[in-house]
Amino acid sequence: MGRKRETAAGSRADFAYHGLDRTMHEQARLGILTSLVTHSTGLVFSEIKELCDLTDGNLSRHLAALEAAHLIEAKKGKRDRYPQTLYRLTDGGRRRFLAYIDELERVVTAAQLVRAPSRERIRGSPAFHPT
Amino acid sequence: MGRKRETAAGSRADFAYHGLDRTMHEQARLGILTSLVTHSTGLVFSEIKELCDLTDGNLSRHLAALEAAHLIEAKKGKRDRYPQTLYRLTDGGRRRFLAYIDELERVVTAAQLVRAPSRERIRGSPAFHPT
Numbered sequence: 001m002g003r004k005r006e007t008a009a010g011s012r013a014d015f016a017y018h019g020l021d022r023t024m025h026e027q028a029r030l031g032i033l034t035s036l037v038t039h040s041t042g043l044v045f046s047e048i049k050e051l052c053d054l055t056d057g058n059l060s061r062h063l064a065a066l067e068a069a070h071l072i073e074a075k076k077g078k079r080d081r082y083p084q085t086l087y088r089l090t091d092g093g094r095r096r097f098l099a100y101i102d103e104l105e106r107v108v109t110a111a112q113l114v115r116a117p118s119r120e121r122i123r124g125s126p127a128f129h130p131t
Numbered sequence: 132m133g134r135k136r137e138t139a140a141g142s143r144a145d146f147a148y149h150g151l152d153r154t155m156h157e158q159a160r161l162g163i164l165t166s167l168v169t170h171s172t173g174l175v176f177s178e179i180k181e182l183c184d185l186t187d188g189n190l191s192r193h194l195a196a197l198e199a200a201h202l203i204e205a206k207k208g209k210r211d212r213y214p215q216t217l218y219r220l221t222d223g224g225r226r227r228f229l230a231y232i233d234e235l236e237r238v239v240t241a242a243q244l245v246r247a248p249s250r251e252r253i254r255g256s257p258a259f260h261p262t
């Protein structure tokens with residue numbers, strides 16, 4: 001992940017972002033994973049729901065998918081004497097998510113280059129003649 | 132886009148990335164859009180295909196979807212006397228894609244914080260007691 005793959009022709013596929021793992025590359029899941037990676041002790045359902053502005057059904061569905069992919073783990077317990085489920089990233093999940101984030105950063109860096117005014121930033125193509 | 136939405140409870144949904152437009156938030160499309168935003172004069176089919184390491188069918192399908200969403204435009208013409216189609220971002224597409232990229236940058240910045248060693252970066256949760 002994060003590395004460029006050589007294409008069949010041997011040339012570099014600069015904009016092939018193969019490291020964008022589809023399990024994580026989903027709007028709501030990105031929110032859930034980012035909330036969990038920044039809360040290393042874990043978060044309970046209601047906290048994630050609020051932080052990510054998701055409905056119960058939507059959050060449940062995404063948590064189940066992330067757990068099935070071994071990215072997160074759920075632990076039943078109590079807080080303030082109420083039964084709750086705590087969600088955390090697994091060790092492997094944290095590694096995979098941060099590798100995914102590195103790939104995402106490549107996208108952002110490449111795209112943000114066009115905003116840098118003083119660099120040779122816009123690449124042209126050979127002459128093209130509209131018909 | 133790029134702004135946090137207040138939730139019903141009035142609290143802030145720090146990890147709700149509503150600006151991640153689903154039309155653009157797809158692995159191959161991110162590659163296509165990033166290649167086009169960095170090549171302001173446009174790219175022909177074979178160039179995008181190589182830069183993004185996509186098959187003909189896959190690329191055609193995504194280009195059609197991006198054109199239907201008015202993010203890109205296709206122009207028929209000739210290069211080196213061969214008929215080719217040149218693809219470019221529309222003005223609106225460029226604006227929308229850069230707004231999307233800003234939102235993506237929020238995700239990356241939030242997640243990368245956990246790698247900063249010397250900052251108060253990991254937020255805890257109230258005491259949780261496993262059962």
